[in-house]
Amino acid sequence: MPKMGELTLTSVDEFDFRLLIKALGKGEKGSRALTFDEACLLLEGFAKGKATRAQMASAMMLMRVRGETTEEISGMVAGLRRTVDKDWHSLEVDIDWPVYAGKREQLPWLLLVAKLLAKQGVRVMLHGDSQALPHRRHVESCLASLNIACCTTPQMAKAALHSDNIVYVCAGDLAPVLDECRQLHQELGLRSLIQTAARCMNPTNAPISLRSYFHPGLDTVHQGICEILFEKSEYHAGSVAIFKGLQGETECNPRVATTITVVNGQTDNIAVSSLSIPTLLEGFSGAKVGQAELSSDILALLWREQEPFSADALTSLMSRTMIEQALSSVTATLAAVLLLLSRKSAMTELNTTAIITTEQAVNLSQQCWTNRFNTADSPLKQWLNEEWLCAV
DSSP: OOOOOOOOOOOTTTOOTHHHHHHHHSHHHHOOOOOHHHHHHHHHHHHTTSSOHHHHHHHHHHHHHHOOOHHHHHHHHHHHHHHSOHHHHTSOOSEEEEOOSOBSSSOOTHHHHHHHHHHTTOOEEEEEOTTTSTTSBOGGGGTGGGTOOEESSHHHHHHHHHHHSEEEEEHHHHOTHHHHHHHHHHHHTOOOHHHHHHHTOOTTOOSEEEEEEOSTTHHHHHHHHHHHHHHTTOSOSEEEEEEEOGGGSSSOOTTSOEEEEEEEEETTEEEEEEEEEOOSSTTOOOTTTTGGGOOTHHHHHHHHOSSGGGOHHHHTTSOHHHHHHHHHHHHHHHHHHHHHHHHHHHHHHTOGGGOOOHHHHHHHHHHHHHTTTOOSSOHHHHHHTTHHHHHO
């Protein structure tokens, strides 16, 4: 049986979406993967109600069974981006920070990094879906403890970014079709390529975007997605950082060395490089015990305590190893972001001396955390003003 050839695509309103299901499901020898444009059209069609729930569910299941291609996932990302209200695209954001995995036990220490960056004038947008994996501890459940706004409209997000430089948005408020896809996932009991695509939206076209994964091989998938989207000019110029996150979340694990693949897309040029954050906790053990019961208020305590290891309010709730792991997660994650910011600065200013080393990034990260309340003359603000670079 010959494979079904590439289809002639029409507008979303006119296309017969049964043809895509036929292409995916035409028997063992006759079926094929969707092209980038076909996958994009399918997502747009479902968002507009032209592709039915049965058609979308069938497509997701057929792709899942066969194994999704990077072309299909990239097409879905492009389709998602086209359903996002243009007012989201117009927001001024420095770092796009998707947080979809949640954690099995630990609190999201990454929120402390995001808040610290925001305090120093770096605009951060976090987005995730806490209902997709409800058994995990998601960023959304911890926002109130650090007074981070959860916004539902571009106008609300713009105000939060103006006042606080940080905002969290639920995925369904960015692209409502994601709520419908999640309902299908839960009804079918299966994951799909949509869950990978949601992480890759970068709805505000931020120049730096983070990507985390857990399962082996997904780093290559994410790199391929980025390269396709940059090549097709679906992504604006910028950098995407891909790394294995702590329990899958977009946070560095200080107990192991973290390799970060950076896909940098500029006009007519895509470059791939790598960074590495060293192990900060050699031979470390025992911190997991009791972390599942920690309250999100711990985040506020860690933020405000200058001497966490001797603070009664904190040590009565956390062991020393827990505190050490949390602070090391902050150091490692912030160091990774600082390396990305230094590369962005170098590209923007055409100044290679702006690129800091990993050792400098770790040291600066520790200084920034220690001096996080000094917003007027902090190490990070000095560095952002290029004064710190002169000092080193």
